[in-house]
């Protein structure tokens with residue numbers, strides 16, 4: 001989609017540091033890490049947010065979650081643990097309107113999420 005930051009990253013028009021890629025997902029390091037390890041997993045097909053998940057096939061949606069676990073393993077977080085976060089909409093402070101999941105870890109995190 002034109003004027004979508006993550007579509008441009010997937011297309012290679014904006015640089016990113018790739019961690020993992022498959023036919024449905026692309027994963028790269030967050031430019032402003034909120035934890036010692038912070039990656040983003042995005043669906044290759046443009047969907048604005050999780051609320052619009054029916055625009056993706058079950059396979060594409062499952063691929064996102066599976067990619068989160070793969071990325072966590074590639075970042076060395078499988079044993080220590082990690083958190084997967086999706087911000088959906090205004091109250092969750094979603095800033096990029098292209099479905100993505102944060103993979104956070106590398107340190108002990110707060111027990112509460114809000």
Ligand code: AMP
Nearest residue numbers: 016029030031032087093094095096097
């Ligand atoms: P959200 O607030 O859930 O929409 O998350 C968007 C995330 O995208 C934020 O954590 C940003 O730091 C991250 N971000 C924005 N621009 C870039 C970029 N060019 N490369 C990597 N991550 C980015």
Ligand code: ZN
Nearest residue numbers: 004007046098
């Ligand atoms: Zn997009």
